[in-house]
Amino acid sequence: MAENTDQGTATTGPAMPQQPTTTRLVAFLGSPAVKFVLIGLLSFLLLVPSIFVWVLVEERAHRAKDVAREIARSWGGTQEINGPYLVIPFTETYTTGSGEDFETKTVRRTAVLFPERLTVGGDIAVEERKKSIYKLPVYSARLDLGGAFAAPPEDMFEPKHGGTINVAADKAVVVVGIRDVRALKSEVTLALAGTGAVPFEPGLGLLATPKDRDPRHASGSSGINAAVSPQAWRNGFSFDVKLQLNGSTAIYVAPAGQTTRVSVQSDWPHPGFTGAFLPETRTITGSGFDAAWTIPYLARGIPKVMETSHLPLQNRLMGVKFVEPVNFYQTISRSLKYAIGFISLTFLAVFVLELRSGWRFHWIQYALVGLALIIFYVMLLAFAEHVGYALAYLIAAGAATLLNALYIGTSLKSRAAGLVMLAVLGSIFGVLYALMQEQDYALLIGSVIAFVALAITMFVTQRIDWSGQSRPDPKPAGAAV
Incomplete structure (x- = not known):
């Protein structure tokens, strides 16, 4: 009996409790x-x-922009009204060298005179044109450009090389830059005080748009010109130009006058004023807006007369964008x-x-x-x-x-x-x-x-057991991690 007891004691001793490693790993992964x-x-x-x-x-978004460009091509794009300017061509003839190197040269030059005063009034009716599911704000604008050119200063045609100046007095023109002339909806005339009206012709005449303009905006020379008699421009003259044109997205005006006043009204209630100058006064309501700019001579920052072959002030435009309420x-x-x-x-x-x-x-x-x-x-x-x-x-x-x-x-x-x-x-x-x-x-x-x-x-989560060691077994509703 004792031997059996001893043998039983030797063979059935108490086991040490141990937690398997795999159980700890599973607990950690489920923590x-x-x-x-x-x-x-x-x-x-x-x-x-x-x-x-x-x-x-x-x-x-790119598709919407492509459709907007298609609508703009048919109706009219963003419009830029730049001018009017009085453009007078002249030449300077001078000699260089002596003896066998004697040579006579003639240089063609172009003088541009800015209006003494310019007033621009605009009434712009805006609507949304749709194509498929896309739409674009387009407008019909009626603009009135009025003002006066003073008599040219005496030093307007100064020789640069000590030569002889020959002014082509009968070639003087008034130029108005219009970005998209295809969108003009009526004939345009230059009304001169006391001398009747002169019809405009297509093109900028002696001027051109700058070659370094944004390629998205450049479309070659775009604008209109009208001939002015020597008697009129030598003595100064008042003018009036009425424009009726279509456009889309935005409209810009250049402060071409030595003093420029612009007033615009529209039925679009979401204007975005932009450009080199912001309006002095503006009123925005649910039915539209009114805005007015006044740009004095000194603020414009360029002289009254300049010699150039390009349309001036292309980098000093001011205007308004017809913004959609939400560009989603x-x-x-x-x-x-x-x-x-x-x-x-x-x-x-x-x-x-x-x-x-x-x-x-x-x-x-x-x-x-x-x-x-x-x-x-x-x-x-x-x-x-x-x-x-x-x-x-x-x-x-x-x-x-x-x-x-x-x-x-x-x-x-x-x-x-x-x-x-x-x-x-x-x-x-x-x-x-x-x-x-x-x-x-x-x-x-x-x-x-x-x-x-x-x-x-x-x-x-302050009392959460992040390690999961003491966390109770989860309820079986969801799948385990």
Whole structure:
């Protein structure tokens, strides 16, 4: 009996309790810390489809620009009214050398005289022309250019080489630069005080547009000219030019007078004033706008007379753009820059809800939620082209919010979680819309939101066991990570 007892004692001693290594590894891989890292990696992976969406937005924007150019070619492009200027050609004949090297040379020169005063009045009727699903603001403008040229100064035709000056008095013309003369809708005449009206001819005569102009704007010499008698220009004269022309997108005027006054009124309620000078006064209402400029001689910064073969003041134009209320292509493209933060905030909210509820949310489910947010941008682009940006945003954001809130609530088996996500996504979409409307404050608002989100996450997850060593077994509703 004792022997059996001793043998039993020798063979059945107590076993030491040990935790297998594989169990620790599984616990670590299922820990909140690993899940948090995987969610972060997934957020960055979702940047790939967001880039494809950005490419799609840019492609649709280029298509819209191409259609806008087609409309502009048929109706009229951006108009630039530059002038009028009095252009007088003359020659200087001089001799050089002596003996066998004696030579007589003749140089052709062009004097340009600016008006002593210039008044430009404009009435611009704007409408939107559509082609397919795209549209472009186009206008019909009635402009009245009035003023006076003073008698040329005595030193206007000074010799440069000590030669003899010969003024081609009968070749003097008044020139008005018009960027797209094809869009003129009526004949144009130069009304001279006391001498009747002189019809304009096509072309800039002795002048040309500068060769270094923006190639997008350059279309060769574009404008009109009218002959002026020697008696008229030598003594000075008053003038009046009425223009009726079509255009699109914008209209610009040059401060051609020694003193220039411009007044423009239009029925377009979304003007964008631009150029070398901004209006002194402007009134913008829901039914249109009025604007007025006054440019004195000293502010213009060039002399009263100059010698040139090119149209002056091409880099000192001022005017107004007929801006669309929302350029949604640019807005959507800009909002895609916030996609990573947008997705991360959503994932962060789901992650916190998952930890608080005890139900597991698989990383594939996170990916599906993220893809729903990417599809939001595609829906926004598609609907905006048909119903406008504001309504399209409401439709796309509402669909994405309801879908994700319902999916998260049912996956976590919690109506409260669904309602929380409904509030969170509604807030995120609301903030994103505000960011797009207030782009000057976008960085400030975005940084505050990121700080607040991080602070909330820090305190909500303060008691979370990130290692997962003491975490109870999860409820079996969702798939395990």
